[in-house]
Structures are given as structure tokens and as C-alpha cells.
Amino acid sequence: MDEVLHWLPSRKKGIALDSTLGGGGHAEALLKRDPDLRLIGLDKDVEAITRSHKRLKQFEDRVDLVNSGFEELDQVLDDLEINCVDLVIMDVGVSSFHLNEPKRGFSFSQNGLLDMRFDTSVGTNASDIIARSNERELASIFTRYGEQSQALKVAKAIIKERAKSPIKTTVQLSKIVESVLPRKRRGAIHPSTKVFQALRIAVNDELDALSKGLKLAAERLCMGGRMAVISFHSLEDRIVKRTMRNLEPHCVCPKESPICVCNNPGYMKILTKKPIRPKQPEVETNPRSRSAKLRVAERIKV
Numbered sequence: 452m453d454e455v456l457h458w459l460p461s462r463k464k465g466i467a468l469d470s471t472l473g474g475g476g477h478a479e480a481l482l483k484r485d486p487d488l489r490l491i492g493l494d495k496d497v498e499a500i501t502r503s504h505k506r507l508k509q510f511e512d513r514v515d516l517v518n519s520g521f522e523e524l525d526q527v528l529d530d531l532e533i534n535c536v537d538l539v540i541m542d543v544g545v546s547s548f549h550l551n552e553p554k555r556g557f558s559f560s561q562n563g564l565l566d567m568r569f570d571t572s573v574g575t576n577a578s579d580i581i582a583r584s585n586e587r588e589l590a591s592i593f594t595r596y597g598e599q600s601q602a603l604k605v606a607k608a609i610i611k612e613r614a615k616s617p618i619k620t621t622v623q624l625s626k627i628v629e630s631v632l633p634r635k636r637r638g639a640i641h642p643s644t645k646v647f648q649a650l651r652i653a654v655n656d657e658l659d660a661l662s663k664g665l666k667l668a669a670e671r672l673c674m675g676g677r678m679a680v681i682s683f684h685s686l687e688d689r690i691v692k693r694t695m696r697n698l699e700p701h702c703v704c705p706k707e708s709p710i711c712v713c714n715n716p717g718y719m720k721i722l723t724k725k726p727i728r729p730k731q732p733e734v735e736t737n738p739r740s741r742s743a744k745l746r747v748a749e750r751i752k753v
């Protein structure tokens with residue numbers, strides 16, 4: 452939290468876009484620090500919007516909350532007649548509310564229906580993906596989105612079990628995974644971690660949304676505006692790093708060209724050469740932050 456506030460300094464009469472409201476923690480911290488800041492908050496999950504409305508009640512005259520994905524932030528800002536924003540936060544992935552609410556189906560340690568959608572009003576849930584995908588498709592999801600080296604083994608076990616009865620719950624799925632990927636040693640990550648991560652990413656098309664959202668957010672930054680992006684696993688961080696690099700001025704002239712004539716497209720400057728990791732006290736109070744990586748970029752050209 453302190454790191455985000457440090458990298459997103461106060462802007463006089465600025466506008467901030469919190470594109471992943473979640474519990475409203477970052478939004479509240481910014482609104483408390485900057486008494487004349489206006490904040491636009493987005494979340495795909497309508498429950499996050501409801502919760503944040505309550506949490507941010509005292510700032511309601513400076514806040515607009517919209518139930519939308521950040522991949523549609525263009526439309527949201529157009530509707531609010533906002534040209535550009537000064538600060539952007541993207542703190543991607545699941546929130547602790549998701550993990551602690553069994554009925555949302557994100558957590559393998561609590562039993563619930565395998566849903567995993569951020570927006571429960573649209574799309575295909577995890578249980579339907581498991582029911583409809585063939586072995587190759589399932590293995591591809593676990594490999595691409597979970598970097599699971601034993602993806603085929605898990606896919607085969609799922610196909611075998613679902614022939615007996617439909618796989619509807621988190622514990623059912625977790626037991627199937629554990630039956631083919633036993634825990635290696637104490638302290639190792641749970642065998643279901645990567646499989647659940649992969650399904651969640653597939654259900655919400657998270658990596659595509661992240662790529663789109665990052666580009667749109669950068670385009671809508673005012674001159675000197677900053678975006679801070681927090682990711683939780685290497686697939687996300689790779690996209691953040693690559694997208695920010697592509698948005699920095701760089702020469703795209705053909706190799707044969709003796710001098711640069713392309714005018715160095717790109718309008719962002721990366722401010723964090725290496726990702727910022729949380730400090731120990733933060734990890735102690737919020738163990739989930741352990742794997743968080745923060746990258747920050749600033750708009751340097753119109």
C-alpha cells in the first residue's frame with residue numbers, strides 16, 4: 452500500500468482511476484491522502500462495487516463506481532466525459548473476498564460450486580469448462596495458464612472422473628488433482644494451486660483483458676500521469692513488463708535505415724527498472740502479497 456502511494460504521488464485536483472477496486476483499500480488510501488482527488492473505480496465483480504460503495508461513502512461526492520472490466524475503460528471514461536486521468540491502479544487477479552467466499556468457487560481449501568467468474572452475470576463458469584472441454588483442451592489450459600508440467604495427467608484424470616459423475620465442486624476437483632499429483636514435500640505449493648489458477652484465468656480470459664486494459668489505460672493517461680500495476684504471477688508480470696516496454700519510445704525503422712526516421716513511437720517511461728516487491732511487514736500482515744510485483748510507468752509524451 453505504502454509503495455503504491457509513493458509511486459502515485461498527489462496531483463492537484465487530479466483524477467485517479469482504480470481499475471480493480473476489490474475491497475476499495477487502494478481507493479480509500481488515495482482519497483484520504485488527496486482531499487481534492489476525484490476517483491473513478493471499476494470492478495468486474497458487482498459485489499466489489501457494492502462493498503466499495505459502503506467503504507467509500509464519506510467520499511461519495513468525489514467518487515464514481517462502475518461495474519465494468521478495465522478492458523472497457525475507454526467506454527467508461529467516455530461516458531463520464533473524462534478525457535484523461537492522472538493516476539491509474541491495476542491490482543489484478545482475485546481478491547481476498549473471492550478466496551474467502553466458498554460460493555464463488557475460487558478456493559480449493561473451501562468447498563463450493565466451481566464458478567470462478569468475476570462477473571457472475573455472463574460467461575462460462577469453471578464447471579462448464581471442465582464438462583465441455585476435451586482432454587487436449589484441458590491440458591492446454593493447465594499448461595498455458597498454470598504452467599503445470601503434468602497437465603496431460605491431470606486432464607486425463609478429469610476426463611475419467613467426469614465420465615462417472617459431473618465435476619461440480621472445488622473439493623471434487625482438488626481431490627482428482629491430488630490423486631494424480633501427490634504433495635511432494637512439506638511446504639511445497641498445493642498440487643491444486645496451478646490447476647485452479649489456470650481455470651480461473653481461462654474462465655475470465657484474464658491475460659487478454661490485462662493486455663487490452665494496460666494499453667487502454669496508458670492511452671488515457673494525461674501528460675505526466677502514472678500507472679501502477681500489481682501482478683501476482685509470472686504470466687501476468689510478463690505481460691505487464693512487455694507492454695510497458697513496447698510503450699516506451701523505441702526505434703522501429705527497418706534495419707537497413709542508416710538513421711532513425713520513425714520518430715521513436717512510444718510515449719511512456721518505465722520508472723521501476725525492476726519490479727518492486729512488498730516489504731516484510733506487509734507480507735506478515737497480508738501473506739498473499741508475498742508474490743506481488745509492482746511496476747510503474749509514466750506518460751512522457753502526448
Ligand SMILES: C[S@@+](CC[C@H](N)C(=O)[O-])C[C@H]1O[C@@H](n2cnc3c(N)ncnc32)[C@H](O)[C@@H]1O
Pocket residue numbers: 470471472473474475476477478493494495496499519520521522542543544545546547569660661
Ligand atoms: C486484488 S483485487 C483488488 C484489491 C484492491 N486493490 C483493494 O485495495 O482492495 C482484484 C480485483 O480486480 C477485479 N478484476 C479482475 N479482473 C478485472 C477486470 N478485467 N476488470 C476490472 N476488475 C477486474 C476482481 O474482481 C477483484 O475484485
